[in-house]
Amino acid sequence: MAKVSESKKFTGTPGQLRRQRIEQSGAIVISLLMSVWMLVNLVKAPEQFVQVAISGLRNGLIYALIALGYTLVYGIIELINFAHGDLFMLSAVFSSFFITYWIGADQSNPKGWLAFASCLVAVMIFGAVVNVLIERLAYRRLRNAPRLAPLITAVGMSFLLNFIGLKWNGSTPRQWPTVIPSGDIYIGEIRISLITLWLFLIGLPLLLALNYLVTNTKQGKAMRATSQDKDASTLMGINVNKTIAFTFALGGAMAGAAGLLYQQSIGTTSYNLGFQLGLIAFTSAVLGGIGNLWGAVVGGLLIGLIQGLNDGLPYAFGQAWSQSVVFAILIIILVFRPAGLLGKSVTEKV
Amino acid sequence: MAKTIAPNNVAKSNRKWITGYSIIGLLLFITYQFLLPWEGLPLGIYDAIYRWMPPSAINESLVYIIMALGLNIVVGYAGLLDLGYVAFWAIGGYCAGWFMSEFFYFLNINFLGSVPAEAPGIHINFWMVLLIGGFVCGVFGILIGAPTLRLKSDYLALVTLGFGEIIPQVFFNGENFFGYNISNGTKGIVGVDPIPVGVKNLGPFDFGWKLLIFLLLTAVMVFISLRLRRGRLGRAWLAIREDELAASMMGVPLMRTKLAAYAVGAFAGGLGGVAFATHVNGVYAERFNFTISIFLLAMVVLGGMGNVWGVILGAFILSWVNGNGLTAFGQLYNEQFGTDIDFASFTFLLFGLVLIFMMLFKREGLLPESRLKLMLHEDELDQIDASSKSGDK
Numbered sequence: 001m002a003k004v005s006e007s008k009k010f011t012g013t014p015g016q017l018r019r020q021r022i023e024q025s026g027a028i029v030i031s032l033l034m035s036v037w038m039l040v041n042l043v044k045a046p047e048q049f050v051q052v053a054i055s056g057l058r059n060g061l062i063y064a065l066i067a068l069g070y071t072l073v074y075g076i077i078e079l080i081n082f083a084h085g086d087l088f089m090l091s092a093v094f095s096s097f098f099i100t101y102w103i104g105a106d107q108s109n110p111k112g113w114l115a116f117a118s119c120l121v122a123v124m125i126f127g128a129v130v131n132v133l134i135e136r137l138a139y140r141r142l143r144n145a146p147r148l149a150p151l152i153t154a155v156g157m158s159f160l161l162n163f164i165g166l167k168w169n170g171s172t173p174r175q176w177p178t179v180i181p182s183g184d185i186y187i188g189e190i191r192i193s194l195i196t197l198w199l200f201l202i203g204l205p206l207l208l209a210l211n212y213l214v215t216n217t218k219q220g221k222a223m224r225a226t227s228q229d230k231d232a233s234t235l236m237g238i239n240v241n242k243t244i245a246f247t248f249a250l251g252g253a254m255a256g257a258a259g260l261l262y263q264q265s266i267g268t269t270s271y272n273l274g275f276q277l278g279l280i281a282f283t284s285a286v287l288g289g290i291g292n293l294w295g296a297v298v299g300g301l302l303i304g305l306i307q308g309l310n311d312g313l314p315y316a317f318g319q320a321w322s323q324s325v326v327f328a329i330l331i332i333i334l335v336f337r338p339a340g341l342l343g344k345s346v347t348e349k350v
Numbered sequence: 351m352a353k354t355i356a357p358n359n360v361a362k363s364n365r366k367w368i369t370g371y372s373i374i375g376l377l378l379f380i381t382y383q384f385l386l387p388w389e390g391l392p393l394g395i396y397d398a399i400y401r402w403m404p405p406s407a408i409n410e411s412l413v414y415i416i417m418a419l420g421l422n423i424v425v426g427y428a429g430l431l432d433l434g435y436v437a438f439w440a441i442g443g444y445c446a447g448w449f450m451s452e453f454f455y456f457l458n459i460n461f462l463g464s465v466p467a468e469a470p471g472i473h474i475n476f477w478m479v480l481l482i483g484g485f486v487c488g489v490f491g492i493l494i495g496a497p498t499l500r501l502k503s504d505y506l507a508l509v510t511l512g513f514g515e516i517i518p519q520v521f522f523n524g525e526n527f528f529g530y531n532i533s534n535g536t537k538g539i540v541g542v543d544p545i546p547v548g549v550k551n552l553g554p555f556d557f558g559w560k561l562l563i564f565l566l567l568t569a570v571m572v573f574i575s576l577r578l579r580r581g582r583l584g585r586a587w588l589a590i591r592e593d594e595l596a597a598s599m600m601g602v603p604l605m606r607t608k609l610a611a612y613a614v615g616a617f618a619g620g621l622g623g624v625a626f627a628t629h630v631n632g633v634y635a636e637r638f639n640f641t642i643s644i645f646l647l648a649m650v651v652l653g654g655m656g657n658v659w660g661v662i663l664g665a666f667i668l669s670w671v672n673g674n675g676l677t678a679f680g681q682l683y684n685e686q687f688g689t690d691i692d693f694a695s696f697t698f699l700l701f702g703l704v705l706i707f708m709m710l711f712k713r714e715g716l717l718p719e720s721r722l723k724l725m726l727h728e729d730e731l732d733q734i735d736a737s738s739k740s741g742d743k
Contacts, residue, residue: 080504138706144729147503148431149709152651155433155644156705163698171695275640279515282508320523327512334505335497 026336041313056308064300065258066281069251075291076227082154085278086161091259112179127256128249135248165271173270283330289343375565383558405557411669412564418649418665419571420618426656428611429591431507434514438487440638442623445483447539447633449474464546476545483620491616499608518638538634554631654715
């Protein structure tokens, strides 16, 4: 009898097993409900479905770019960088001023493309510099403080950036000319705007480049080592401060690119843009598994898709409930699977 | 024999504040109820009070103090970051809107209400609505907390933030909530019953008497905070705040204790919500936004997490600055120097800087609580420890 129980493979304590069962049944129920919802809508209005799915994925790409910043920073210093969404907002405002006022391009022509290309570089540098400055001035001093302190500082930083945005952009939303061609192409009955195509053409290489940087370079290795154990990486000769600053720079650059893409695709900027989008992006990061790069991308695209479907489909809650749907997803994920879709759940050791 | 009834610190220090509080409260009440309408008052003082601290501003800051005290129980005592406290304010406010107005015009329920019995709508006595609001919020606090309190601290903060966004949006879109009108949507519920105090009914402009009522509510919250802090539950909260794992090893039931913190904190939110609805004589959905949650958090952080008097000070300062001080200062500055600066737009900057600088340089707040101070400077103490050890070698 004893032998049998010994040879049985240990799969977890009773509590862990129960937790796993809850996770599994929750996942099955939720995915069933989701697929029923999508199927009903697909049957009801197939063209509309594809249409809103595409525009949802376009937003999802922007969420993914912002979510990467959250996930990188959380992965390395376990801080929810509330200011990240506002950094994205500042980048969008920066791009608008850069393209429209400083270069003076207002339509899609060679000059417009030149402005766009230079703005992509400039805004990525801008985002990186601002993010590194924030880290240097505020978060670094609080690295060993209790968890509550940096979190509250991040909220304060978010307010500060919000203020800068308010003064820079003005208190009302502003409309800007775009330099990306705004035509449409048709595949059968489905209309795809050129902006969507360009967004993916610019966004996907950025994601791949980031992935390469983190997985295949020495600096990326240092980042991964630092996120695992700061003291040990110091002993291995890694400059932890520099590595963390580099991580913030990467996240900031991604937020900068997202700001430009958002500004060019939507055409409007407002000072309180960062809060809502930042939260959605953070939800994406959590959905995919925070600390996991591809998780952030998958989560972002998924959230964008769900939001797009919810806003545009006949059987859905509609745009008025858009935020509630996203936050409900956040809460459900955190309750049933805090580790996220692609994340591994780690038991905290003492 | 004398030794056994030696002065009990707990009882003593718990009562001392009542005298001072009553004196200050009475002074405020006399100033606003009798001195301001008095014709013999020099015009300069009258103008100064109206410019810097008009009667409505002081009442509003008391409402903020009530809610900051509630948030202090969650954040300061139990150490759980709550970024969605505005949800409780909204629920409390709508409790007042539902039970003390003509919103449900098709009903006619009057229970000791302050309006004629034939008036349409539900009219329940203010004091009972206070309790109803408090308890409804408490139940919501438990409902929100129960599935989520198992989470790590920053995930918990996010879930509260999510609820803090969802619940106001429910009210915002509430004009058509699955076919029912539960909140009148963006139009809001206008007109809340006056407060009955036996001899008369206090309408929206009886600032002086309502000041007395808000002072009373604040005193109740202070009393609750101080008593709980000393008791078994309060000590369990502090233990969880300082080290959750150690606390659970010592036999503190984590879930129940955290839920209690949530429920009590939410109760205060409900009180504040009902009080605010009577203060502005209505409930308006667009008021309940994320900024309010952060605003309350900044009050708690500025004053000193965990210290009741610190929180009151912080809440008073910030609500004054936000409500009246900044605009009054801006007016004075613009008149003096002939400039045209919009000072009200600087609130974001101000709150951001308060949060950042307090966290960087004075984490324990203006009036620190000694235990929290030790905890928040653990990192520096560790460093001192380490350097003195290496010095010994």
